[in-house]
Amino acid sequence: MLLDIVQTAFDGLMVGGLYASVALGITLVFGLMGILNFAHGQMVMLGAYIAFYAVASGLGFWVGTALAMLAMGLFGALLERAIFRRTLVDPMAGLTVSLGLIMIIENLAAAWFTPDPRFMEPPLSGDFRLGPLALSSQRLLVLLLAAALITAFYLFLKRTRLGKAIRAMAQSRQGASLVGVKVTRVSAAIFMIGSALAGAAGALYASLFAISPFMGNTPLMKGFILAAFGGLGSVPGAIVAGALLGLAESFGSRYLSAAFRDGYGFMLLILTLLLMPNGLFGARKGRI
Amino acid sequence: MTVSKFSSTLDSLLARLHWAVWVGLGALLLLPFVFSSRYLVYLGTLLVLQASLATSLNLIIGVAGQFALSHAAFYGIGAYASALLIESAGLGFWGSLLPMLAIVAVFSAAIGYPALRYTGGIHFALITFACGELLRLLAANWDDLTGGPQGKRLPYSPAPLLGIDFSDAKGLYLLAIAVLVISVGVVAAIRHSRFGRALVAIREDEILAASLGIAVTRHKLAAYVLTSMLAALAGSVYAPFAGFISPDLMSAGESVALVGVLIVGGIGTLSGPLIGTLIFFAIPELLRIAKFYRLVILGAVIVASVLFMPEGIVGFFSKQWQALRRRAKGG
Amino acid sequence: MLKLDNISMRFDGLVVLSNVSLHIAAGELVGLIGPNGAGKTTLFNIISGFQRPSAGQVLYRGEPVTAAPPHRLAALGMVRTFQGARVFPKLTVRENLRVANHLRSRQRDAADLAADAMTLLGLDRFADELAASLPAGLVRTLGIAMAIATGATLLLLDEPAAGLSADEFEQLRTVIERTHAKGVTICIIEHNLKFLMGCVERACVLDAGVLIADGPPEAITRDPRVIEAYLGDTFADR
Numbered sequence: 001m002l003l004d005i006v007q008t009a010f011d012g013l014m015v016g017g018l019y020a021s022v023a024l025g026i027t028l029v030f031g032l033m034g035i036l037n038f039a040h041g042q043m044v045m046l047g048a049y050i051a052f053y054a055v056a057s058g059l060g061f062w063v064g065t066a067l068a069m070l071a072m073g074l075f076g077a078l079l080e081r082a083i084f085r086r087t088l089v090d091p092m093a094g095l096t097v098s099l100g101l102i103m104i105i106e107n108l109a110a111a112w113f114t115p116d117p118r119f120m121e122p123p124l125s126g127d128f129r130l131g132p133l134a135l136s137s138q139r140l141l142v143l144l145l146a147a148a149l150i151t152a153f154y155l156f157l158k159r160t161r162l163g164k165a166i167r168a169m170a171q172s173r174q175g176a177s178l179v180g181v182k183v184t185r186v187s188a189a190i191f192m193i194g195s196a197l198a199g200a201a202g203a204l205y206a207s208l209f210a211i212s213p214f215m216g217n218t219p220l221m222k223g224f225i226l227a228a229f230g231g232l233g234s235v236p237g238a239i240v241a242g243a244l245l246g247l248a249e250s251f252g253s254r255y256l257s258a259a260f261r262d263g264y265g266f267m268l269l270i271l272t273l274l275l276m277p278n279g280l281f282g283a284r285k286g287r288i
Numbered sequence: 289m290t291v292s293k294f295s296s297t298l299d300s301l302l303a304r305l306h307w308a309v310w311v312g313l314g315a316l317l318l319l320p321f322v323f324s325s326r327y328l329v330y331l332g333t334l335l336v337l338q339a340s341l342a343t344s345l346n347l348i349i350g351v352a353g354q355f356a357l358s359h360a361a362f363y364g365i366g367a368y369a370s371a372l373l374i375e376s377a378g379l380g381f382w383g384s385l386l387p388m389l390a391i392v393a394v395f396s397a398a399i400g401y402p403a404l405r406y407t408g409g410i411h412f413a414l415i416t417f418a419c420g421e422l423l424r425l426l427a428a429n430w431d432d433l434t435g436g437p438q439g440k441r442l443p444y445s446p447a448p449l450l451g452i453d454f455s456d457a458k459g460l461y462l463l464a465i466a467v468l469v470i471s472v473g474v475v476a477a478i479r480h481s482r483f484g485r486a487l488v489a490i491r492e493d494e495i496l497a498a499s500l501g502i503a504v505t506r507h508k509l510a511a512y513v514l515t516s517m518l519a520a521l522a523g524s525v526y527a528p529f530a531g532f533i534s535p536d537l538m539s540a541g542e543s544v545a546l547v548g549v550l551i552v553g554g555i556g557t558l559s560g561p562l563i564g565t566l567i568f569f570a571i572p573e574l575l576r577i578a579k580f581y582r583l584v585i586l587g588a589v590i591v592a593s594v595l596f597m598p599e600g601i602v603g604f605f606s607k608q609w610q611a612l613r614r615r616a617k618g619g
Numbered sequence: 620m621l622k623l624d625n626i627s628m629r630f631d632g633l634v635v636l637s638n639v640s641l642h643i644a645a646g647e648l649v650g651l652i653g654p655n656g657a658g659k660t661t662l663f664n665i666i667s668g669f670q671r672p673s674a675g676q677v678l679y680r681g682e683p684v685t686a687a688p689p690h691r692l693a694a695l696g697m698v699r700t701f702q703g704a705r706v707f708p709k710l711t712v713r714e715n716l717r718v719a720n721h722l723r724s725r726q727r728d729a730a731d732l733a734a735d736a737m738t739l740l741g742l743d744r745f746a747d748e749l750a751a752s753l754p755a756g757l758v759r760t761l762g763i764a765m766a767i768a769t770g771a772t773l774l775l776l777d778e779p780a781a782g783l784s785a786d787e788f789e790q791l792r793t794v795i796e797r798t799h800a801k802g803v804t805i806c807i808i809e810h811n812l813k814f815l816m817g818c819v820e821r822a823c824v825l826d827a828g829v830l831i832a833d834g835p836p837e838a839i840t841r842d843p844r845v846i847e848a849y850l851g852d853t854f855a856d857r
Contacts, residue, residue, distance in 0.1 A: 036410060038544075086595055092355060092409060096551055097594040099544050103587025111580040217541070221421070228414060263425045266418040273415050274402045482721065489718040492707045499667065499701070501693030501722035501769055 003132060008254045009247060014139050016246020017146030021201035022219045023226035023238040024153060025076075025194020031233020032169050033187055035084055035094035039101035041220025043072045043195045046105070047202025048211040049113060052120045061123035065145075065203040069196040076195025080188050102216070109213035117210035142204045149200055150239060153193070157235060162189055170233055218262065225269040309559050316566075320461060329457045333529055335569055336464040337522050340471040342549045342561030344518030347475050349547070350556035351484060352511040353491025355413040357543045358399065359519050361420030364538030365392055366520025367527040368427060368434055371442050381446035381454075381528065388524055389517050395423075396516035397509065404508045417540055424538040439534025442527050460529045467525050471518050476558055478514075487511055548590045620645040620804055621666070621697070621773060626675035628661055628828070635661050636672070636828040643773075648799045649806045650815045650836075653825035654848055659808045660702065662825070663775050667699040668692045679773075694722055698766045699775035704758040708751035712742055712761060715750055719765035736768040740794050756787035763794055767803070774798065776807045780814045788814055812849075816840065824848065 047068035054064030087094035157163035230237025373384035553564020
């Protein structure tokens with residue numbers, strides 16, 4: 001029984017870590033630019049395919065993951081420059097344009113990669129034994145990598161100059177530009193980093209699950225749930241929310257109904273938005 | 289020709305152009321009857337239902353300015369609810385309409401009321417998105433009731449009314465047209481009413497509207513419930529038309545596509561949703577473009593519209609027309 | 620008509636209003652003045668239902684309305700305008716007034732009220748112009764016309780004169796006088812003492828959230844506490 005619980009918790013944290021990696025990009029972009037980027041999920045999908053093809057062509061998992069991050073980072077910067085920068089005036093326009101982007105990316109991928117699910121060879125196999133506990137090695141690796149990415153990101157925000165600029169912008173866009181923060185450059189950086197993280201999440205995802213051109217929507221929704229739950233714009237919020245959601249899904253699937261897995265997240269989102277509209281750590285929002 | 293004469297000629301020409309658009313749309317509706325092709329009737333019914341959905345969505349998004357992403361979910365709920373009422377409760381098609389609409393009203397009010405208490409479209413967009421998906425998951429998992437993710441075959445058709453036989457494809461096409469007419473009629477009536485003016489005021493500036501005596505949340509809720517009921521009405525016609533319903537009808541992707549239709553055609557105008565639907569569905573269908581590429585093009589159109597023509601195609605032309613009219617009058 | 624009973628407002632530890640009590644009788648034309656940050660707009664927000672006070676009661680015609688939302692208060696006859704001339708910029712003047720008419724449009728005299736407001740304030744010529752295209756003074760006038768078109772019996776005007784030219788002052792003064800003459804009770808927040816003192820019959824002075832004076836303009840301008848509050852600024856300018 002206890003083993004079962006530990007196993008389920010471990011699974012939940014791992015999945016939560018993946019979700020959080022995706023959510024970080026969403027929550028920052030929304031917090032700093034007011035744009036709800038629905039196309040973020042596509043970064044995960046593309047990252048997954050890049051990793052898949054890297055492994056299939058012999059470059060290996062690590063190269064694949066690095067490529068995924070690099071490629072998605074560049075793609076994110078490109079999107080910000082070409083498209084999202086022009087929608088800053090109207091957040092709803094940003095949302096809408098991202099809906100259009102989903103359709104383009106998703107369906108181009110479906111046309112090029114075919115809609116059939118693909119399976120990637122994971123770098124590790126077998127179990128990692130810790131006493132009576134047998135944890136899948138690959139899942140453990142994913143958990144560790146996700147945690148590493150998140151920690152690295154957190155340190156980046158706290159310690160580096162760019163990270164401080166980002167935090168300044170999160171507090172006040174105008175204030176930040178007044179003290180010399182180059183707002184447009186920081187915005188581009190956020191898109192880049194968020195997309196790179198999502199790309200990495202995609203590669204990690206590919207090592208565990210089947211990938212398809214339409215797989216971006218689930219992590220996207222989970223990302224929104226986390227961002228809303230943790231407080232739009234809050235990085236610690238997204239992380240804590242990720243852990244909580246992962247655990248909720250894991251335990252819910254194990255002990256209640258597995259088919260309804262995604263439903264737990266939606267219910268959490270709805271409850272959060274209604275009862276805690278500012279999320280766990282978010283800023284105050286007005287209402288009439 | 290003097291300047292003023294030219295101006296007034298231009299003005300009346302532009303006024304007539306507006307009518308031309310509606311006449312053109314009306315003519316398109318008649319095509320399936322003229323050509324008597326099974327394919328055209330099928331396509332026509334599908335398009336007309338989609339156009340009704342776009343029109344009713346325009347009420348909450350275009351007129352009231354609230355971004356609802358649950359529209360496809362209510363389309364599906366309408367289909368499922370009416371199917372269940374007919375099969376389990378033994379009601380006929382016509383008898384099931386009012387109870388179905390009542391159920392949908394209750395559902396949408398339950399979702400809308402808490403969601404609309406907050407200003408700021410993001411919360412409402414996310415909640416409606418999540419609720420829509422939740423409803424879809426419910427439909428997919430409540431196997432006993434809904435037949436699960438594989439969907440449900442529906443062998444029924446509406447009983448004859450006014451001498452029209454609805455077991456026939458053309459009859460159902462007429463029914464679909466009726467739904468479209470009702471949707472357009474409701475939206476048109478609202479736009480010219482006190483209720484509609486209040487919605488526009490809310491869209492433009494909620495706080496100012498409240499200070500002038502408009503009960504903001506109540507109005508938004510009414511618009512949302514009405515919109516959802518119209519979607520469900522279309523859904524109840526889709527069920528006998530397709531003979532098969534599944535939770536895929538209700539997916540968030542479909543709701544998003546509808547928003548795309550509105551953007552392309554023009555939010556807030558009456559003919560916009562209709563033209564948007566034509567562009568979105570009919571043209572690619574007729575050109576036989578492979579499904580995936582069709583959606584790529586549509587996505588590109590959305591992106592282009594947002595960046596270069598924020599009012600949509602119809603809205604864009606409508607604005608030019610209005611600006612020209614104003615200049616013509618002044619000239 | 621309007622009674623404020625010990626209204627206090629605390630916000631994040633800062634005391635914005637402190638035990639403000641005042642009474643406005645029907646038909647009065649009252650000014651609410653005070654230096655920047657005295658809490659005047661907060662008081663208006665509380666009266667008109669946009670904010671809830673930390674303590675105290677607002678009574679309108681004897682009925683407690685402290686918790687009532689703005690639209691309900693508007694239905695009861697109390698309407699406010701906003702600083703900076705808030706109208707619907709993308710609608711025409713006529714459409715703006717029709718929206719303002721919302722509360723009365725079920726009654727027979729609905730269209731008349733809107734038309735009256737338009738004529739009263741000299742906006743007829745601009746009926747079909749977009750509100751965004753009007754000069755600042757006229758936008759201000761439109762805002763007031765809209766408040767009137769709701770059929771309000773108590774009008775709360777928030778800094779209607781801010782940023783206006785001398786000519787526009789006169790326009791505004793006429794508008795206020797005409798509206799008052801029709802029996803509407805008016806309370807105006809104003810910074811500009813010169814404008815206000817020539818306009819109102821009575822002034823209430825707020826300083827740092829406290830009501831420090833309440834009386835006819837002549838008495839107010841001589842009140843030492845008021846003079847101190849404005850720190851020696853003469854009443855001629857500002």
